[in-house]
Amino acid sequence: MSPKEVVTQALEGLSEADLEQVADYVAFVRFRQRLRATPPLSVAQTTALYAEAAEDDRALAEEGMTQYYQGLAADDQR
Numbered sequence: 001m002s003p004k005e006v007v008t009q010a011l012e013g014l015s016e017a018d019l020e021q022v023a024d025y026v027a028f029v030r031f032r033q034r035l036r037a038t039p040p041l042s043v044a045q046t047t048a049l050y051a052e053a054a055e056d057d058r059a060l061a062e063e064g065m066t067q068y069y070q071g072l073a074a075d076d077q078r
Contacts, residue, residue: 014022041049
């Protein structure tokens with residue numbers, strides 16, 4: 001019996017909850033295959049990506065700090 005036949009037969013007796021777990025695992029295996037097929041980024045590509053995201057990262061960090069300071073001020077008033 002081929003591995004595909006074994007798996008197909010095993011699926012017949014599984015509950016819906018178990019089938020959801022199997023589906024999650026299948027999605028993971030497919031993701032892993034795509035990840036392995038994708039060539040790694042070069043240093044230049046990685047540097048360009050970091051530079052592209054730097055301004056957004058800085059803006060998000062500053063926004064987060066404002067909220068953090070507001071939270072501290074609110075705690076001090078209690």
